[in-house]
Amino acid sequence: MSDMDDIINNLPEAIRQLIEGKPYETDDMGRSGSQVRIYDDAVLKIEKEQPKLAQMVEIMRWLDGKLPAPKVLATEVKDGYRYLLMSKVKGRMAVDEYYLNRPEELTTLLAEALKMLWSVDISDCPKTLDLSAELxxxxxxxEHGQVNMNNAEPETFGEGGFKDPAELLQWLYDNRPETDPVFAHGDFCLPNIFFEDGKVSGFIDLGDAGIADRWYDVALGYRSLKRNVNGTFGKVYEGVDPxxxxxxxxxEPDWGKIRYYILLDELFC
Ligand SMILES: Nc1ncnc2c1ncn2[C@@H]1O[C@H](COP(=O)(O)OP(=O)(O)O)[C@@H](O)[C@H]1O
Ligand SMILES: [Mg+2]
Known part of the structure; x- marks a missing residue:
């Protein structure tokens, strides 16, 4: 039995009571070492507890009624793991073939998703993404040699780019942009946004959500759109212009800021 099986069998009592006996599917889309079980109308996500996750739960509760996002049904930390049972977002992910084959609808809905995020009143938002802390x-x-240069955009390192992650980091310290604060998803990539019937049906994976610069989500969304259609993940979708x-x-695209936030994210790949 794997460690993950042990962890799943160690369900907190309150959560076990809510899902026991119900059929589910296991999701392997995620890449964060988390375990996700998809039930008929709920999703259970289990991952190693860290301070960021308690903040995420706070943000999810705060977002209730403000944006389409999963409702927190129950959450508990047990033996170092956070168990989060949340409502299931309906529809298809933006990265679904259906949307990749319909670029007009896809770009319209992605723009709609960003506008929805920007329309959230941030005056009492419980979390701010702090660029100094990110840096x-x-x-x-x-410093610990933990940057994976292979996952970076091809132009980031090497000829015409930065010599190494340390040089990029110094550049990021030297070129900090002005902030235009909005409510940001924080990981605005196609697999984290759902659409249904011509509408944005939900935002998931909200661990990095909070107040941040407007161009943070635009930058990551633009890169995600580009990567999902240009063959980075195997398949090229013709006719999609990011x-x-x-x-x-x-x-008008602010390429300076778009480049800045993409480069910042390269250090977390
Ligand atoms: N509330 C939800 N509603 C519907 N699907 C979800 C929900 N939460 C997670 N999922 C599914 O599980 C996958 C992984 O969840 P996510 O929170 O994005 O984890 P990761 O941090 O691993 O990307 C998603 O791509 C999605 O398919
Ligand atoms: Mg995700």
Whole structure:
């Protein structure tokens, strides 16, 4: 029996009572070492507890009624693992073949998703993404040689790019952008956004959500759209122009900020 089986069999009593005997599927889309079970109308996510997860639960509760996002049905920490039972978001992920084959609908809905995030009143938002803290965390990874340069965009390191992660980190310290604060998803990539019937049906994976610069989500969303259609993950989808996102948003791309936030994220790959 694997460790994960042990962890799953160690369900907190309150959660066990809510799901016992119900059929589920296991999801292997996630890449964060978490375990996800999908029930008919609920999702159980189990992952190693860390301070960020308690904040995520707070944000999810705060978002109730503000944005389509999973409702917290029950959550508990047991033996170092957080068990979160939440409502299931309906629809299909933005990364579903259905949408990748319908670029017009996909870019319209992604722009809609960003506008929904930006319309959230942040005056009492319980969390702010702090760039200084992000840079400190990145510094820690760089100093411990934990940056995976192979997952980076091809132009980031090497010829014409940065020599190594340390040089990139220094550049990020030297070029901190002005912030235009909005409510940000924090990991605005296609697998974390769901659509149904021509509408945004939900945002999931909210561990990095909070107040951040407007261009943070735009940058990660743009990169995710690009990577999912240009063959990075194997398949090329013709006729998808990631720049369409800016046209749908009705804004001129701020390439300086887009590049900055993508480069920052490269250190966390
Ligand atoms: N509330 C939810 N509603 C529907 N599907 C979900 C929900 N939470 C997670 N999932 C499914 O589980 C997968 C992994 O969950 P996610 O929270 O994105 O984890 P990870 O941090 O591993 O990316 C998602 O891609 C999605 O398919
Ligand atoms: Mg995810």
């Amino acid at each position: 400190e965390a990145a510094k820690d990874l760089v 720049d369409e996102l800016f046209r749908k948003l009705g804004i």
